[in-house]
Amino acid sequence: MMELRKTLAGRIALTAVATVILLFLALPIVVIVVTSFSSNAFAQFPPEVWTLNWYKALFADGSKWPAALSLSALIAALSTVFSLIIGVTAATALTRSELPLRSAVYALVLGPLVIPQIVTALGLFLLFEPAAMLGSPLAIALGHTVLASPIAVLILIATLRGIDERLEDAAASMGAGRLTIARRITFPLAAPGMIAAAIFSFITSFDEFYISQFLSSVDTVTLPVRVYNSLTFEIDPSVTAVSAILIAFAILALGLVALVRWLGSGRQNSLLSVETATGVATPGGDAI
């Protein structure tokens, strides 16, 4: 491969710049995890005394965190189910059929990803407020699905495009009916993509803040809203532990997606493949 020769100085400068910017991205996360084990939970780094107190406090009597956690999990689960139903049907329509106005449907799907979330949240507030549905977990889940379902649709479109349609033809030529083909060919091959879609829908809903805040009531406070409140109003040191748990949760979910894709691809790609990671990181990439 013909390329420009690299100079030593250039290489050192390059590495230094890359390291500094990577630290810029990674440090806030590392700092939270470390601080969550520190006896002084605020603004001191590195900690002098290590402790598990903040984690214990999360589940102490009178703590508001378990309720927020279970509410968020419930909403995320609902939203995941909705998103998968919408995602599977829409991706099928967009990849396996002749659809009039295909590009309009596609643009509609991309809409929630490019419109500012605060606008979407405001609109949903104006929709649910007159219906007296503020504070309803169902309303919040329906709202989250507006943001999560496009991601599921995009992931599943990529998944279905990756499955050779002629495999379905081959099965048909041997006498397999539509249902059999879906059950024995398409579904097993699409399973990794569906799991990825489910995980990303779940994360999207679980971390969603704007819609939750607009649609929440005193009794229904999701985890991100609780975190936000505790950062602005009621200083609660346990928020560090919650944040660390959220970080662990996100990394776990991403690891799971990578694992599923790796297994699904027949362990051919590297587990650390950039494409594996970025392929799902920019689902709206071709929109812009």
Place this chain on the structure above:
Amino acid sequence: MAALTATAPARPRKLLASRKTRVGILYALPVVVYLLVLFIYPIFSTLLLSLKSADGSFTLHWYVEALTGVNLSVLITTLRISAETALLSLVFGFLLANAISRLKPLWAGLAMLVVVVPHFISALVRTYGWIIMLGDKGLVNESLAGLSAPGAPYQLLYNELGVVIGTTSMMLPYTVLLLYGVMRGVDRRLLAAAASMGAGRVTIFRRVYLPLVAPGLASAGLLSFILSLGYYITPALMGGPNQTMIATLINQQVTKDNQWNGAAAQGVILLLLTLAGLLLVKLVSSLGASRKKRSAS
């Protein structure tokens, strides 16, 4: 035989096509209905609300209000902070993507992991990490004090510096991913070819490399600008009263002041700004595509 069958030739084919179309419409129905009811309709009702006065008649009062006085300065602040963020994340994104695109695959993979993973961690949590880091006794100030920097500790929080640091770190994954893709598409042999003609490093960078990645740079900058416009969490938590952005204002008007019409008007303004930005992105990318096509033919 030919005469007999020629009378009704197209029927079965049309039936098959219409079956595929019917299936398509049936399967597209859930997403279309869902988004029409819970996405498009709410945005239209926001638009209507922003044009309605208290007694229900048509008015532009809310837009006048949104574009005057304190509200106007909030809008200007929003544009300023978004521009600063876009510029910084573009510069950092360019440097990092450029560095990563020259790394060996394994190191590039690891570096991209560090870029991508934070993107999936709640922005709220990452903002909190910055608050811990930038505090008076935070990592940054302690380190600077340790190096006996004059005037430390610095005020890094609750001002514009803090907000821009925070939002830049939120936008950085987008610009890096976009630019990394563009840079990997650049044929590095072109640079060597330019060198063989006697071009120096600076000339190669300016005359060959930069024009090749320029459309990507423009899209990445515009994209982070658009995304910053509607940003809320980081400015609200890391800024002071002078860093109030339009999203914060919308939130306040709904949750505190019960002033929905005003919020709606500001939402529509934000929406229009975003759409204008997206239009620009589209323009830039089609410009880039047409240039690529011309150079290919």
Place this chain on the structure above:
Amino acid sequence: MAEFGVATPSVEVAGGKPATATGKSLSVVALRKTYGDVVAVDEASMEIAAGEFVTFLGSSGSGKTTTLMMIAGFCEPDSGTITVGDRDVTRLAPQKRNLGFVFQQYLLFPHMTVSENVAFPLTLRGVAKDEIRRRVGETLEIAGLSGFGGRKPRELSGGQQQRVALCRALVYRPPVILMDEPLGALDKKLRDQLQVEIKSIQQELGLTVIYVTHDQEEALVMSDRIAVMRNGLIEQFDTPRELFERPRTPFVADFLGAANFLPGRIEKHDGEHTLVRLEQSGGLLKARRHDLTSGTEVKVAVQPGRLRACATDDGFCTGTVETATYVGTLVRAGVRVDGGDAPLLRLEVPAGRGPVAGERVGITAYPEDVNLFPSEQGG
């Protein structure tokens, strides 16, 4: 238009048909398919006998694949009928036709092992487990794949994958097996080997096979009969020997035999023979009897291998050898014919007796090897 319908099973076909044939006959009547203004297949008709190996031969866009897809049910004809055995399948979905299909891209199910792939069509038919295991093992053995049953398709070579695809189409004994350029993705050596294997399996089991290819040699090696297709029309449907020796159109003569064409005019008929006055050299050429009236403008077609060099006063024309290329067992010669600037006449003669460049030669051919086409017939 192109109805060379009635099956004329030649000696070769009858000889290749075993007593216990599993294949059924297939008939296609006036099949037509258009895409917009483009006629992909134009009134194609043919009768294929049980146990016959038939190849659709043509270049891309000839309509061969479209015809196959219509038989398989992946593409619906505008008009015409397709009958398997005595069942009209024209309007049936692919899964209801009970045919076998072998694709060029193999299309093995990546999430199933080799055995599971081959067992798939049997499980669809509710065959008992023991029976499935027995038949899968048996079929894999026929294809020389015993011991590969537990592997995943991606762990096999291209040739092995295509063998598995073949097994998957064989295992449920469909009455007709369709193959769409199944060897197209393989290298030459493997292709030759698999041609022989497929042919011998077909004969052993008495399968009816319809095979699509653009490779003349492959078609000649494998087929009982070949349908030469062009522009959606069946130019000729015949045994390889008939196609080669008695092409019915200049296209077939050129496509299969790479024939030399010489313009001429019918002079007279003489018993078993027709005499043609060649335009360029003025010489008189003796061809086998053709039913053409005297004075008709014709194209004379002779394959390079059927032309012979002789003494300058013995041939129907004379010329100078311009090129002589040694290609192993043969010498390919190009002869500049006297009396005009027509393209070089191509000859293939056994090496050792070959002419050398610069030599003056006469050209002759057996009357049996000369085909005549009226000039207005396209080509």
